[in-house]
Amino acid sequence: MRRLSAALLAVGVFAGCGAELEPSSEPIAQQQAALTSTDVDVAPECQGILTFVNTASFQTLDLYLPSDVVSNLVARRTTSPFVSLADVSSVRLVAQARLEQLAGGARSQGFIGSSCVGVLDGLAVSTDDAAAIVSLVNTIDDSELHDVLPDAWNGAVNLLNARPFTSVQAISNTAGIGEVSLRSIRNSATLSRPFEALIAAANAAPVGHTGAYMARHFDWWQYVTTNGSYNYGGLVCFGLEPSSVPSGATVRPNLANAAEVRSAVNSALAIANRNNVIPSSVVSAGLANLDALTAGRSFKGCTFGYANDPWSGHSVSIFVDTVNGFSVLTDTYWAE
Template sequence: MRRIGSVLLTASLLVGCGPSPTEPSPEPVQQQGAPLTTADVDVAPECQGILTFLNTASSATLGTYLPSNVVANLVARRATAPFVSLEDVLGVALVGDTRLAQLETGARAQGYITGSCVGILDQLAVSTDDAAAIVSFVNTASDTLLYAALPNAWNGATALLGTRPVTTVQAVANTYGIGAASLRNLRNAANIGYSLEMLANAVNATGDGLTAPRLVLNVDVENVVAGAYGTDRRTYAYCYGYTQSDFPDLSPATFYPGTQAPSTVYNYVDGVVDDAANSGEVPSDVITDGMQDLQSRIAGRTFKSCTLHYEDGPWGGVVVSFFVDTASGFRVMTRTHWWE
């Protein structure tokens, strides 16, 4: 995919291009030590100036870089709430990749971002350290790890494997099969310790239908309770840390006081991973790294949980369990199928 916006402007563009006297001056941006982006966001800290520019610049200044009808839409939207992400900006009428590029150009020219922000590539604003980490990950990850990081972009993974070593994040973004979601997956894999997500991707790619194991992170528990991952024949359920008032339509169900320990969460995830591994399609290094990542996330935590049992024919059934960290809200769901 093509890079959105330019990384560098000529010196002539930077001369005399500060904010107008009627606008707030941009916050100073560090020129050195751009840290890795360690949260699943679409704007690196070093690129936050793009949003600051959009949220604070006058209509006249924005109009220097954007068409007037787009400026009108953006200003009307920011009057209700400040923009907090590129996804937020893309939700405004008439805003697409070209307008993001123009916003980046304006923010850079007005001094809201510096060289520590590479710019916006495929709807992802990356720092220089993010860019280096992405390139390093693409060049050093094993084949199986790269495919696991890109579960919905195998063509992109294949293309990267065929062209590496790559030298720039621009080259990664330009690769056939790499788009907004896959570039973000690569950034997360490189920066966050994305091993658990990659394990979930690998488990969920092993089959379709109710008999397929599932490992879902940050799941919507209301949807789970409503039956999104089971059949229409729920037989019973039990929960820890919840009450009937939390899920009034969950019946028959037993609600217990107290919470679940990390070992319980680990054992449920380990069970569904074992089911998926029996297919031979989940790489062993993905399992090892993913389970280690899980351990680091759940250590010392307590979890609310529910387990729902469903019939699937006369000789089989489905068990769906979810766990919610009582402090952070981290959520994980498992689904297994059994038969006699």
């Protein structure tokens, strides 16, 4: 998906001697990726911003930036090409306003097209990422949004009070939302799509007397406290604030890790895919995505059982990343 390696190869040849590259002749539509899939600050559709700052002549950059800023950028790129917006921002006199000016210059010079929204809060956002961000913010539950923004409580509250939004710019402009917050929201909206595709396939699989349900975005508090009109037992929680532990829960001292999350998903998947109805490519891509997002992470959550009647039962596991709010729910069930 990423076109950075090719751009850096070109930059390595031309940046040091001050030559200016022409914008790619490849149609913008062919340069697009489905969604940003890794935690970077430049979407694939916006990579032209970096190409522009790495290759445009002093005279061209000077059309969009103060000369002293241009001098600093050109001096820096002679030693190594810029590989991210954070890298560009490390240059003296460059901040958010200069990044926006660079994006404007890149657009005017044909390095980016309409598929790149521009730079917001230090993040170069594509139109597809923007749509995913708006959709997530407009639909996410209160508990999950606060978990995605653990250090921006006021920002989360302001988003909840102001939605629905129609643009990513309006989300960026919301009080309490900055670089870390917008990037966290983007990551929550885009980075787990292969795993979400696996979840959708598993939930669509035929069920019999046993079945499984999984979710990526959900209100964990609502799920823990309202399920089970007939029976409720074995509630064990971990990593929750004392005020967030449901009544009657046993609190275990250790957080969950990646292995525990993967084990719960494997158990649900074994039931959902017992007839091998899910394409192997969807399974492998989804599990690889899950592994990448959970490796080395710690999770709060709960495990419990419940039943809606005497002739059925559910076993539920809920995991929420303690830092970025990445969440997974598995519910395996049986019925007579």
